[in-house]
Amino acid sequence: MSANNTPYNLLVILGPTASGKTTFATHLAKTLDGEIISADSRQVYKGMDLGTGKDLEDYTIDGVSIPYHLIDIVDAGYKYNVFEYQADFFKAFEKVQQNNHFPIMCGGTGMYIESVLNKYKLINVPNNDALRIQLKGKTIEELTEILQSFKSLHNQTDLEAVARAIRAIEIETYYQDHPEIELDLPEVNPLIIGVNIDRNARRKKITDRLKKRLDEGMLDEVRQLIDNGIDPQDLIYYGLEYKYLTLHIIGELTFQEMFDKLNVAIHQFAKRQMTWYRGMERKGAIIHWVDAFEPINQRTDRVLKLLGKTL
Template identity: 65%
Template sequence: MSHYDLITILGPTASGKTSFAAALADSLGTEIISADSRQIYRGMDLGTGKDLADYQINGHTIPYHLIDIAEPGYKYNVFEYQRDFLRAYEEIRGRGKTPILCGGTGMYIESVLKGYRLLPVPENPELRNRLAGKTLEELTRILQGYKTLHNTTDVDTAKRAIRAIEIEEYYTHTDVNERSFPQLNSFIIGLDIDRELRRQKISQRLQQRIDEGMIDEVRRLIDQGIHPDDLIYYGLEYKFLTLYVIGQLSYDEMYHGLETAIHQFAKRQMTWFRGMERRGFTIYWIDATLPTEEKIALVKEKIKEI
């Protein structure tokens, strides 16, 4: 495995990425770097599906990184992710281990595997004032003038759309070549799960997390002073649950709307990962339903072959 800098495990939500990554890390004696854009936030546990119990293997905790590193309400970005990833990566490599990158946020994964050259983008008050009051549809059209929208997350809310426009406008006038990122050679594993099984697991998981107190988690965050708009900004669970908590959705509207949104999100994740293959990445797909020991054996055998 010495010719690989990194092992990457990706797949749609509810495909079992975390539990498999933890088992593989235990087998290889290594550590995990998370690639989830929302699990970085403290206190946002059930809504982001952290599943921290999955890191408990054979009586010990598999070391993990980039989880619980920011306060809720903060607008963490891809530039910061690259920076924090590189810090964790170099620490793990310094211990003589090959890190495992695991998650479902395609942009985060590709930003480090492809070495995107990014710069921190400051707020642009003048641009924000010009965009204030525009409808989400109008903002979407403006953003489409900068780039093709592969992911609708950028236009999930007006606030997100304005930030996306702000970023694109900044890069039209700024040379990104001044910031470099190392080229990493990663063995990429994709967990492939049947669409109907994926839908079933998503629905079961949603009900389980609600039963475990996901709505109360949102109430607690609001009680701690997090503005509802800031939670809605994070999309998916936090968007629908917050709208329910503040009385803008009924329980049924929240539940069925969220269930549909998560199914659509999983579909978009797979679209991104298939797009990565078209963009030159080789992904070794494994049946997500195979026993963990069999998946680990397949990975080890494939690494030997390459």
């Protein structure tokens, strides 16, 4: 049953990488006369296609093109963030509703999903030069300790980079000093569907998909981005495929080292995604899990019943 007994106005399809989320979501969109709103932190970038798994061919079902949003919206090299995503999501959400279509959020970036479902209090926090001077020279361990001292983190970053850790502290400090900030965001009443895939099957799919994308020219895609003027350090910032392929291209890893390290990193990423979703459930989110290998028509029927819709 939906919250307050009101109809669902958003369908969320989440799951780990290689679980087949997009194919499932687009089939649901065709059935529900819906539009997809991506919740993927890297598919926003233009020219980053194979490495982010856009699979845009999945958005055509039986000759019908499924409209999508928040894919290819900023240039590679830019550092898009969760604040911008939340604002862009709600613009797309209202647009889909104005089109009299059903909004379907699809993606695996847990923070982006929760920024919408939990209406995180996100604002464009200005730079704090005095704080940056104070933090300059501190190690990543020291910065992490400072960040963990805040009672409630709005920006749970992976803290791989000193710059990201300093920015996270800057944001938390601002929120602490401005408790009065309120945001007026549209109401969402989501039905959340998780696509679950057996761990061994997921591992095989991830490795097979990595080989396939390399065969399809993923290295050339990264070389093209660098040739177009994107700083290799900006590509490394994006992590996973772009980090390891760039390290190979600039000569820091052999091809085999790149493949092995990247393959392990993607497996670890998928595990972290599942940990994030379990965390959402512990905090009260109701996720209805479906099996990735169950026929799509059967999964679709289950979702329609949960939505209270019939064909």
